[in-house]
Amino acid sequence: MTKAERKAYVITGPTSGFGYRTALEVAEHGTVVLVGRDRGRLDEVRETIERAGGHAVAVVCDLSDLASVRRAAAEIAALGLPLAGLVNNAGTGQIRATKTARGWDTVFATNHLGPFALTEALMPHLPDGANVVFVCSGVEDPERRPAAIAGFRGARYISAEASARGEWKPGGSARPGFDAYATSKQCNLATVMAFARATARLRFNAVEPGFSPATGLSRDANVVLRFMGRYVLAPLAPFIRYWSTPARSAKVITNVLLNESGATGVYYDERGKPMLGSTLARDPEFQDRVVAETRALLATAVA
Helix, strand or coil: CCCCHHEEEECCCCCCCHHHHHHHCCCCEEEEEEEEECCHHHHHHHHHHHHHCEEEEECCCCCHHHHHHHHHHHHHHCCCCCCEEEECCCCCCCCCCEEECCCHHHHHHHHHHHHHHHHHHHHHHHHHCCCEEECCCCCHHHCCCHHCCCCCCCCCCHHHHHHHHHCCCCCCCHHHHHHHHHHHHHHHHHHHHHHHHHHCCCCEECCCCEEECCCCCCCCCCCCHHHHHHHHHHHHHHHCCCEHHHHHHHHHHHHHCCCCCCCCCCCEEECCCCCCCCCCCHHEEEEHHHHHHHHHHHHHHHH
């Protein structure tokens, strides 16, 4: 197979954690379009893939910045590669809320608004049957006990506009960043289900990768917590229910991305088995409302 014949797969957040391991896995099956904020780190991953005999292209994109997302989508389309799939993996989590330059909540913008905009921009360039995968999280479900023990109280969605302002339904977590993260992930899941119903020619699926203490998702955690996560808790992950490792999660994500069964609208757990999201996330009316409100917000931002 020549370089021109290799299918190409877009992966966001490929420089660490699940995204990094997924990029290495997917590189065995085609060209990887690496989408992330840091050119230097993207080039390091690209070089790692190419040293192993694979092919990769780096595209700089800050998902919290709508203009950056639109530029990246145009750059990806202009590459002229035979795109075959997209993994919306990039995400962030914060204990203390912050704002983007536009004034949007950083977590909600990075985890939901950016991936939503990127997906809609790339959909016309994806062939029939292509798979689009969103990396979601069970913390959106207020009934999920492990998430509750960790301090989450489920998603607190009011509207896309309110979420962008960093406003959540009352009764949430003692840590505002947790509400932002859970809400963004519920919006991811709702988007997957709505898109799966509305766009029959493409496949939209979600993956709950499991809790992995070795990832750098919460970059504002203190040094002690990061040390505990990487060197104490991470080795135990394979043996604990709902936990996983970046390598194991990457295999699940890759399998869903490359799946040719035609499955769509499926939410997979950390073992690759179908699971259910929260009651609200499963409601088609709610799913459609999230999509409609997100589109309206993004259209206003462009105007």
